[in-house]
Amino acid sequence: MKFLFPAAGLLLVAQVTWAETRYDLVGECFAALASGDKHKFQEIADQIGTWGEISDPSLQEIANNCIEMGQKADRWSAATDKATPSQVASATKGNAYYQSLLAEIQTNDTTVPEAIGIINTEKSILDGAGGEIEEIERAILDYVRPVPASQADTNLSAYQALSYLRPESETYAGKVQQYTDALARQDAQRQARRASIVGSLRKHTAEFDGSSWYRHPKSPRYQDTRPYLTLYVLEDGSGRRELEFFVNYTADSWLFVTSAKLNIDGEFVKLPYSAWSRDNDSEIWEWTGYPATPSLIEIAQKVANSNRTVIRFEGQQFYDDNYVLPRSDKNVIRDMLNAWESMKAQ
Numbered sequence: 001m002k003f004l005f006p007a008a009g010l011l012l013v014a015q016v017t018w019a020e021t022r023y024d025l026v027g028e029c030f031a032a033l034a035s036g037d038k039h040k041f042q043e044i045a046d047q048i049g050t051w052g053e054i055s056d057p058s059l060q061e062i063a064n065n066c067i068e069m070g071q072k073a074d075r076w077s078a079a080t081d082k083a084t085p086s087q088v089a090s091a092t093k094g095n096a097y098y099q100s101l102l103a104e105i106q107t108n109d110t111t112v113p114e115a116i117g118i119i120n121t122e123k124s125i126l127d128g129a130g131g132e133i134e135e136i137e138r139a140i141l142d143y144v145r146p147v148p149a150s151q152a153d154t155n156l157s158a159y160q161a162l163s164y165l166r167p168e169s170e171t172y173a174g175k176v177q178q179y180t181d182a183l184a185r186q187d188a189q190r191q192a193r194r195a196s197i198v199g200s201l202r203k204h205t206a207e208f209d210g211s212s213w214y215r216h217p218k219s220p221r222y223q224d225t226r227p228y229l230t231l232y233v234l235e236d237g238s239g240r241r242e243l244e245f246f247v248n249y250t251a252d253s254w255l256f257v258t259s260a261k262l263n264i265d266g267e268f269v270k271l272p273y274s275a276w277s278r279d280n281d282s283e284i285w286e287w288t289g290y291p292a293t294p295s296l297i298e299i300a301q302k303v304a305n306s307n308r309t310v311i312r313f314e315g316q317q318f319y320d321d322n323y324v325l326p327r328s329d330k331n332v333i334r335d336m337l338n339a340w341e342s343m344k345a346q
Contacts, residue, residue: 022059022063023059023062023180023181023184023187024184025044025047025048026048026062026063026180027177028040029041029044029048029063029067030066030174030176030180031174032044045066045067048067051063056187062156062180062183065160066176098133099132101115101119101132101136102135102136105136105139112139112142112143113143115139116140116161119136120157120160120164133165133166137166140158140161140165141162144159149182152179152183153183155175155179156176156179156182156183159172160176162175191342193338194338194342195342197336198339200217201217201233201339202215202216202217209236210237211234211235211237212235213232213234214234214235214339214343215230215232218332219332223248223250223279223285223287224250224280224281224284225250227249227313228248228329229262229309229311230246231243231245231246231332231336232244232246233336233339233343242291243291243292243297243340243344244289244290244291245292245299245300246287246288246290247260247289248287249287250283250284251284251320252284253284254278254280254284255315255318255319256315257286257288258276258314258315259273259274260288260311260312260313260314261311261312261314261321262299262311262312263308263309263310263312264299264302264303264309265306265307271299272290272296274288274289274290275288292340297337300337301337303325304331304333304334304337305330305334306325306330308324309325309330310323310324310325
């Protein structure tokens with residue numbers, strides 16, 4: 001297969017390799033914690049510290065958690081040697097916190113997933129010990145054990161919380177590493193799929209100014225074939241790109257469309273005002289496009305994941321809402337959203 005722009009594909013491969021290397025290092029961080037190798041942990045922590053701001057939020061969170069867990073493990077080890085008055089006060093504060101959290105879990109004021117989020121966020125105050133920890137630990141284990149291994153993010157979050165509760169546990173540290181590695185593999189697969197989609201896009205370039213637009217190979221090639229909703233990537237002559245949210249109406253008579261609405265699984269969404277263009281031959285077609293703002297990207301995501309989406313085209317006198325978006329169009333939208341995640345960073 002001949003890709004449209006091989007240089008971009010090579011860049012994406014480099015990005016995937018870069019991400020895998022960093023995920024591997026974070027995995028080594030958790031392995032050092034699990035084995036109690038403080039020297040190795042410090043070497044890795046120093047290396048992670050040189051990364052600066054990390055654009056991948058999942059990797060940023062996991063790396064931060066490993067460093068903070070290592071710091072907590074150091075404090076825990078020191079506390080077993082000799083407890084100072086300030087450490088006793090901190091433990092008392094921690095016990096009160098755990099008591100309050102456990103009470104909220106038992107009364108369903110706080111769900112177990114919410115408690116996991118609280119523990120992973122408020123780690124700075126979790127320095128106490130007591131029977132409450134065992135109860136919270138049991139509740140989290142009861143929650144996470146039935147979770148399939150394929151849900152790596154859910155498992156990782158739960159075992160990170162358990163590692164904060166039990167920083168001495170090699171089992172929990174090992175689970176954190178296991179699911180960190182699983183997320184790295186998922187991320188690599190996602191990046192590879194995005195690269196494949198980007199390479200398959202059809203690129204059309206204007207000779208006049210060098211501007212281009214990219215469409216999915218399974219999106220309609222001609223506007224006069226049927227109504228549709230899709231996404232395009234537009235590129236000006238200087239290489240600046242933007243995502244376009246595009247709506248097309250086709251029929252055998254004019255509707256003079258002025259606006260469009262979507263019914264997404266019962267949720268009604270009115271698309272922003274826009275000027276509609278028109279043309280005809282044996283059929284007529286009317287269309288408009290919008291720069292894909294964050295709100296329109298969210299709408300596109302809902303459409304892609306919907307069971308049923310209906311488009312209503314509203315004309316000057318009448319409307320037409322007989323068009324139900326087919327599954328193939330939803331798949332195209334999903335693919336274009338994935339492609340855009342790669343293309344916008346190039």
